[in-house]
Amino acid sequence: MTTKTPAATVSPTGKPAPIGRSTTAQKRSSRRRSYTLLVGCALAGLIGLLALVSFFWLPYAADDTSGGRLTAPSADHLLGTDKLGRDLFTQVMNGSQIAVQAGLGSVLIAATIGVTLGVLAAFAQGWLDDTLSAFLDILIAFPTLLLAMLIVAARSATLSSAVLAIGLAQSAVVGRLVRILVKRVLAQDYITAARTSGTSWSRIVAGHVLPNIWPTLVVNLALQFGLAVLAEAGLSYLGLGAPPPHASWGRMLQEAQATFTTAPAGALAPGILLVLLVIGVNLIADGLRDTLDPTTRGRRA
Amino acid sequence: MSIKKSALYATATAATLALTLSACGGGTTTGSSSGGGHDPDATVNIGSLYEPQNLDNTAGGGQGVTEALNGNVYEGLFRLTDDGKVDKLLAEDHKVSPDGLTYTFTLRDKVTFHSGKKLTSQDVKYSLEKVIAKDSQSARKSNLEVIQSIATPDPRTVQVKLSKKSISFIYNLSYVWIINSEARELKTSEDGTGPYKLNKWTRGSALSLDRFSGYWGDAASNKQVVFRYFKDANALNNALLTNAVDVVTSEQSPDALDQFKNNQNYKVNEGNSTTKLLLAFNDKVKPFTDAKVRQAVSAAIDDKKLLESVWGGHGKLIGSMVPPTDPWYEDLTAIDTYDTERAKKLLGEAGYPKGFSFTLDTPNYDPHPTAATFITSQLAKVGITVKINTITPDEWYTKVYKNRGFEATLQEHVNDRDLVWYGNPDFYWGYNDPQVTQWVEQAEQSSTAAEQTELLKKVNRKTAEDAASDWLYLYPQIVVASSKLSGYPLNGLNSQFYAYDIKKG
Numbered sequence: 081m082t083t084k085t086p087a088a089t090v091s092p093t094g095k096p097a098p099i100g101r102s103t104t105a106q107k108r109s110s111r112r113r114s115y116t117l118l119v120g121c122a123l124a125g126l127i128g129l130l131a132l133v134s135f136f137w138l139p140y141a142a143d144d145t146s147g148g149r150l151t152a153p154s155a156d157h158l159l160g161t162d163k164l165g166r167d168l169f170t171q172v173m174n175g176s177q178i179a180v181q182a183g184l185g186s187v188l189i190a191a192t193i194g195v196t197l198g199v200l201a202a203f204a205q206g207w208l209d210d211t212l213s214a215f216l217d218i219l220i221a222f223p224t225l226l227l228a229m230l231i232v233a234a235r236s237a238t239l240s241s242a243v244l245a246i247g248l249a250q251s252a253v254v255g256r257l258v259r260i261l262v263k264r265v266l267a268q269d270y271i272t273a274a275r276t277s278g279t280s281w282s283r284i285v286a287g288h289v290l291p292n293i294w295p296t297l298v299v300n301l302a303l304q305f306g307l308a309v310l311a312e313a314g315l316s317y318l319g320l321g322a323p324p325p326h327a328s329w330g331r332m333l334q335e336a337q338a339t340f341t342t343a344p345a346g347a348l349a350p351g352i353l354l355v356l357l358v359i360g361v362n363l364i365a366d367g368l369r370d371t372l373d374p375t376t377r378g379r380r381a
Numbered sequence: 382m383s384i385k386k387s388a389l390y391a392t393a394t395a396a397t398l399a400l401t402l403s404a405c406g407g408g409t410t411t412g413s414s415s416g417g418g419h420d421p422d423a424t425v426n427i428g429s430l431y432e433p434q435n436l437d438n439t440a441g442g443g444q445g446v447t448e449a450l451n452g453n454v455y456e457g458l459f460r461l462t463d464d465g466k467v468d469k470l471l472a473e474d475h476k477v478s479p480d481g482l483t484y485t486f487t488l489r490d491k492v493t494f495h496s497g498k499k500l501t502s503q504d505v506k507y508s509l510e511k512v513i514a515k516d517s518q519s520a521r522k523s524n525l526e527v528i529q530s531i532a533t534p535d536p537r538t539v540q541v542k543l544s545k546k547s548i549s550f551i552y553n554l555s556y557v558w559i560i561n562s563e564a565r566e567l568k569t570s571e572d573g574t575g576p577y578k579l580n581k582w583t584r585g586s587a588l589s590l591d592r593f594s595g596y597w598g599d600a601a602s603n604k605q606v607v608f609r610y611f612k613d614a615n616a617l618n619n620a621l622l623t624n625a626v627d628v629v630t631s632e633q634s635p636d637a638l639d640q641f642k643n644n645q646n647y648k649v650n651e652g653n654s655t656t657k658l659l660l661a662f663n664d665k666v667k668p669f670t671d672a673k674v675r676q677a678v679s680a681a682i683d684d685k686k687l688l689e690s691v692w693g694g695h696g697k698l699i700g701s702m703v704p705p706t707d708p709w710y711e712d713l714t715a716i717d718t719y720d721t722e723r724a725k726k727l728l729g730e731a732g733y734p735k736g737f738s739f740t741l742d743t744p745n746y747d748p749h750p751t752a753a754t755f756i757t758s759q760l761a762k763v764g765i766t767v768k769i770n771t772i773t774p775d776e777w778y779t780k781v782y783k784n785r786g787f788e789a790t791l792q793e794h795v796n797d798r799d800l801v802w803y804g805n806p807d808f809y810w811g812y813n814d815p816q817v818t819q820w821v822e823q824a825e826q827s828s829t830a831a832e833q834t835e836l837l838k839k840v841n842r843k844t845a846e847d848a849a850s851d852w853l854y855l856y857p858q859i860v861v862a863s864s865k866l867s868g869y870p871l872n873g874l875n876s877q878f879y880a881y882d883i884k885k886g
Binding site for chain 2: 143144145149150163164165233236237318319320323324325331335337338339340341342343
């Protein structure tokens with residue numbers, strides 16, 4: 081479905097590949113694609129592993145305050161301790177758990193609501209389509225953080241409130257994308273053929289529409305995952321995300337801000353992990369786009 | 382009197398950071414460095430985190446308006462000095478009738494407002510009525526409601542009749558600005574009698590004051606004062622490091638101090654504060670109705686370690702609501718010592734041998750989340766489960782302060798002499814002890830300060846023994862200034878910041 085120039089025709093230097101060497105260039109760039117995916121998986125996998133391990137094992141108990149105030153990194157405390165004497169590595173591990181939960185939760189909500197609304201809008205005709213599209217546009221124009229603050233104010237500041245808010249905001253983005261994708265599929269001749277042969281709409285959605293839109297959708301959802309992680313960190317930074325004593329990276333950054341000059345590890349560690357996770361997920365999205373793009377796939381074959 | 386209403390309103394209106402602190406205390410004005418070598422026409426830049434919401438202290442201007450305008454632009458009949466004494470200011474003399482109900486004030490002669498109008502008794506009457514008006518949001522409104530009538534027999538005499546005796550009346554008058562009765566638009570302009578007049582207020586950035594040439598007293602030691610407002614403490618410290626500001630009214634991070642301590646271009650001053658961090662129980666809600674439970678919770682929290690964690694060696698431990706600068710201070714820290722065994726025993730006696738669980742409403746700005754995290758980990762050791770509920774300052778004001786829909790909360794209380802709130806059973810923490818209420822009332826009616834002090838000492842001890850709240854610690858009040866500066870206030874009592882004595886070398 082994408083009509084953009086496939087990455088395969090551009091050499092790693094960014095210049096168009098010379099015509100005669102196109103086969104080599106394609107090989108090289110397909111290898112680069114798999115590197116992108118590989119590096120992305122490695123980065124995101126590292127955080128995922130931290131999160132997974134934190135369920136079973138932590139260096140210290142989350143509420144252990146015996147470490148001393150703002151001690152420097154040492155063998156006992158790999159990243160040092162915070163003001164209250166809690167181990168920073170333990171907190172960073174707990175934070176990765178929250179980041180992954182926030183990302184997965186938001187994307188799940190965004191996918192469920194977004195796909196439903198998008199398909200509905202694509203099938204709808206006339207005023208219903210207009211209404212749904214207008215609704216999605218308004219929701220997109222509404223800043224995620226503001227929406228999140230409203231939801232947190234109405235419920236309370238918990239991780240689930242934050243995830244709900246972020247997921248809702250993102251479902252609009254997903255919804256609009258799905259609507260366009262589905263509309264494009266519905267215009268195809270084979271849909272008309274399927275209809276005339278008596279296939280029901282639900283079977284058309286399951287058998288033709290979803291398989292055709294999912295590559296683009298998955299790439300978009302991967303990007304949304306990164307944005308959701310950032311949004312949760314932003315909310316926690318403002319004190320509206322997962323409540324203490326849960327160690328969200330955003331709140332760790334906020335807490336370490338005042339002590340950055342004396343104990344930089346407290347801000348650097350969550351900051352770096354946040355960047356790694358988001359870059360990792362974006363690389364995965366890039367790699368997936370290239371791998372799943374049927375246009376590219378066709379050329380390669 | 383105690384919880385600083387102006388601070389609450391600042392909060393309610395906006396600035397998340399605004400409540401974070403403000404401090405008070407009693408002490409002396411610094412006399413450091415440069416004796417006579419100052420520039421009388423200097424501009425002093427003051428860095429602060431507390432921008433006023435508006436310029437009217439009876440309309441929710443917040444603590445920022447007190448900081449910038451109190452004593453600088455507006456003056457009262459009396460002045461609360463930086464070391465906590467009450468001096469005559471616009472009142473030249475005052476007499477109290479033998480029954481203690483009629484106060485007669487003689488106004489200072491030849492005082493003019495910035496607009497040029499002469500101060501008369503009519504202006505004093507207007508200003509007092511403004512504070513006790515129905516829509517007034519003044520922090521001292523409820524205390525001044527003892528005013529029954531105000532008479533102005535001649536332009537220099539004001540006679541105030543009280544409905545009952547009030548020994549704090551003169552003290553409370555130091556909070557009342559005397560405003561030109563003909564002035565309008567007080568939220569954005571001013572007409573006071575102080576040593577400075579307002580030059581310009583640029584919202585979100587700065588408020589500048591110029592020396593008033595027609596001032597009745599000694600002219601200010603500098604020509605202009607500019608309050609520069611910051612949202613972030615780090616940005617404020619950087620401004621001080623780059624000489625964009627000369628002094629920071631109240632430092633909030635002990636870890637930022639090192640860069641100034643080891644630098645001879647700056648002076649770090651630690652004054653006396655009256656800001657207390659409280660774990661306030663809702664004494665009307667189970668299980669906190671039982672004093673033993675409150676004592677147990679207090680004993681299970683290591684206040685010393687918390688203070689060290691948050692303030693890194695600054696600040697003091699307190700055993701009650703009374704800071705050392707209040708006349709009725711007694712060191713009661715021995716009543717609530719850190720002792721988990723005693724905490725467990727008390728819990729057992731109260732019928733909670735296995736502990737219980739409660740929700741702690743925690744304002745979402747420093748130091749509350751840190752303190753809440755610490756309390757959670759400490760109470761877990763005696764079997765008490767704490768659920769932290771993060772709330773915004775607005776929510777705190779509605780949910781906790783107004784509707785009292787809470788079990789326990791964390792809050793800073795900035796004012797001096799605020800022990801008396803424990804005598805009010807309708808205050809948000811719901812402490813209700815008829816004996817304490819009676820003592821507080823009697824103290825207010827007493828004829829001598831000694832009598833008042835003795836009664837309030839009893840209140841102090843009783844509330845501490847009852848663990849009416851858990852007073853976690855007393856904040857430090859840290860003023861950092863360029864070493865070229867002298868004469869700045871150290872204690873910032875009730876968040877005042879008198880600028881007229883500041884000399885810049």
